[in-house]
Amino acid sequence: MTATGWTAGEVLDLGCRLAALAHAHTALQILLTRRDFAPGGALDPRLTGRRVGNPLDRAFRRLVGLRRARATVVPVALARFAGALVVLVFPRAWPVLLLLWLTELAAQPLVRPGLDAGDEMLRVVTIVFTLRALTSSDAVQVAAAGFLTFQLCLAYAVAGLSKGQSAMWWSGVGLRGVLATEYFGIGRIARRLARSPGLARTLGWATIVGESLFFVAILAGPVATVIALAGAVAFHTMCAVVMGLDGFVLPFAATFPSAYWISAALADEVPGILRLLIGAVLVCAVTGWLAHWHATESVRTRSRS
């Protein structure tokens, strides 16, 4: 099956290369910060490993031992970096992709307190790229592209709908608050937003609505999808520059080729009226949810004040 002149396998190859770059980036980051795993570091495994953790962490603790855990940081990161370079050239080499996933798995207990959603997306895309490389079946390639597109839409929709549950985001206080921290903010931008509550409110609304309704672009067709994906790239880049969230750009971008392809395939295969109907139902559900929470939170805020 082809859409826009590309097969699903080819767009997945492109996404896989972006994921490989994300792995190389993460591996390099771990190598550059290996001092954090030393005694006195924020990720000292002798101490972070003593937390209860999940069964994977407990298995790692039994297998490697807390004292030797630090010694695994560099070899695992080097293996991951080397694997990423191979996948950049051979995006369907499933044993190497499997190795990438295993290195990510081995690094998880070590960096557990420092993991974020970028790491989670990278894990998901890596497993999908590994599974789809097991066979050249067209159905599997399309299913993999569809799954990645679904995961992307779900990620944005849940992020938007979740923010919509809080008056902090609707009023702009949340955005101002986040950007006023040293952790996520920049002084100049925080002060600018503090002077313009209207701008903060507008950006808060734009974030909620943009994230919640991202999926509409996929249903609307490839042109709308390109615009939405360009917006997503700008959003992640801005988060990287302003908030220091450098680990989101590449893992999320790895799903973008699939999203574009699925959008084009839907436009080719599914009648416009049906897409419109599905889109309308979903938009009603999302706006209904947002309107409900906006009203609830407004009443709560007013009663508090």
Place this chain on the structure above:
Amino acid sequence: MRTAIAVVLVGVFALWAAASAISQIRRPGVRRLRRFDVLGLVPVWNLFGPRPIVSDYFVSYRAWDEAGQEVHDWRRLPLPGRRRVLDAVMNTRRRARKAQWGSANYLLSLRRPPVTTPSYLLLLGAVTRDARRDEAAYTVQFRVECVAGHYSEQPRRIGAYESERHLV
């Protein structure tokens, strides 16, 4: 054989998608099910929602020499630190900052945290490593401050915790 693999993989993607959607529901029953997700295959996507992080945790420490004289007053650890241009491409402090935030947040959530908790020991370790740069430092005490609106005109101190004194 090829068809069988394809059917299995398509089924795996379908089940995974359903599990991903269901796991976003924040209900105790769903949370309990998440315990079975040992490999972290089902992410939670409520990024910065519903309530975002609007406060920093600053860790400071002071040191005394062997005679009990103060070597220096409160000195802040470098994390989280101001944004650097390179952070957009390679933020080498991202994980350490998140880990330190988590440790400090945990300490402040307890009224009297035991000195043997990993969070306490992690912060003590960070402070001790920094204090060792000063040869005279013999004992240290650290402090965790929770501050909202650090970059605003009126930062607010929400909470603070001071540790015991420990040998460097």
